Amino acid sequence: MKSPVHRCRDVEHGRGQVGNGAGLSCLQSEQHIPIPKDVITSYSASAMWFIRDACGIVCAIITWLLVFYAEFVVLFVLLVPSKSLTYSIVNGTLFNSLAFLALASHLRAMCTDPGAVPKGNATKEYIESLQLKPGQVVYKCPKCSSIKPDRAHHCSVCKRCIRKMDHHCPWVNNCVGENNQKYFVLFTMYIALVSLHALVMVVFHFLNCFEEDWTLCSSFSPPVTVILLILLCFEGLLFLIFTSVMFGTQVHSICTDETGIERLKGETGQWEKVPCWEAMQKAFGGPFSLTWCSPFAGLSCKNSPVEHVSVPQGEIIEEDVIEIPLT
Ligand SMILES: [Zn+2]
Numbered sequence: 001m002k003s004p005v006h007r008c009r010d011v012e013h014g015r016g017q018v019g020n021g022a023g024l025s026c027l028q029s030e031q032h033i034p035i036p037k038d039v040i041t042s043y044s045a046s047a048m049w050f051i052r053d054a055c056g057i058v059c060a061i062i063t064w065l066l067v068f069y070a071e072f073v074v075l076f077v078l079l080v081p082s083k084s085l086t087y088s089i090v091n092g093t094l095f096n097s098l099a100f101l102a103l104a105s106h107l108r109a110m111c112t113d114p115g116a117v118p119k120g121n122a123t124k125e126y127i128e129s130l131q132l133k134p135g136q137v138v139y140k141c142p143k144c145s146s147i148k149p150d151r152a153h154h155c156s157v158c159k160r161c162i163r164k165m166d167h168h169c170p171w172v173n174n175c176v177g178e179n180n181q182k183y184f185v186l187f188t189m190y191i192a193l194v195s196l197h198a199l200v201m202v203v204f205h206f207l208n209c210f211e212e213d214w215t216l217c218s219s220f221s222p223p224v225t226v227i228l229l230i231l232l233c234f235e236g237l238l239f240l241i242f243t244s245v246m247f248g249t250q251v252h253s254i255c256t257d258e259t260g261i262e263r264l265k266g267e268t269g270q271w272e273k274v275p276c277w278e279a280m281q282k283a284f285g286g287p288f289s290l291t292w293c294s295p296f297a298g299l300s301c302k303n304s305p306v307e308h309v310s311v312p313q314g315e316i317i318e319e320d321v322i323e324i325p326l327t
């Protein structure tokens with residue numbers, strides 16, 4: 001249970017809508033009843049989600065260029081000059097499939113609404129429509145004027161409150177949250193696998209070519225071949241380490257039902273934890289099957305289907321802690 005001080009930490013004290021004031025709301029924090037998630041939902045699933053952040057867009061483009069660089073070196077230095085057609089076809093198919101799945105996961109992670117709370121919905125009309133019980137407390141985000149559901153955090157890059165926000169990742173130019181965590185996990189997994197595969201092929205290439213004439217081993221001159229391969233090794237190692245660590249961290253986050261932000265802010269243990277396997281099924285959209293590994297399978301089996309609520313227009317309430325009177 002949050003301490004009153006803790007509970008007040010991320011809210012600004014307003015004037016108190018109904019006479020009690022924000023301070024009293026904090027003292028009575030044990031009366032806080034979480035608002036059901038289906039009451040406050042995303043509304044943007046119909047439109048394509050894309051964050052217009054220059055740094056994120058540059059990072060996302062760099063990610064794609066690095067994958068294309070690896071694709072070029074693997075094809076034209078490692079596979080095309082190879083004497084064994086079977087070796088080239090098997091490795092070419094595997095490498096291209098992994099690279100394709102990595103890029104598809106990247107696109108899905110980037111263009112899926114991570115679980116954004118409708119902006120500016122903290123209006124009198126909307127709060128009245130929630131039909132909250134007496135004594136119930138709701139929190140308003142002072143930055144995007146939205147009613148903040150439990151476990152939502154405000155992202156300053158997305159300029160929105162995101163449900164179960166883990167972190168904002170510039171490499172996918174998006175927040176990693178409740179709705180796109182699966183795609184982010186798949187992205188890290190496929191990049192780790194594609195990097196490992198490239199590294200294994202480079203090692204085989206070096207071993208084979210040391211025994212033979214280097215000019216027969218590549219379509220490029222030996223110095224260019226060596227430089228291309230060293231760069232590929234460097235890229236592969238860096239990405240393998242980085243994405244393996246990210247993959248492990250994300251799976252651990254899902255399993256322990258704690259997001260990165262919650263761990264950082266020390267907010268853990270304030271909600272009923274979902275068991276590991278159940279949390280995995282929720283994050284990956286249903287019982288274990290091959291669709292867990294597919295970036296094309298949606299998260300249709302989630303417990304709380306996303307309803308499309310239009311953003312209400314009206315007078316925005318200034319208070320950050322809004323308490324419904326007891327009488
Ligand atoms: Zn916010």
Ligand SMILES: [Zn+2]
Pocket residue numbers: 155156157158159167168169174175176
């Ligand atoms: Zn964000």
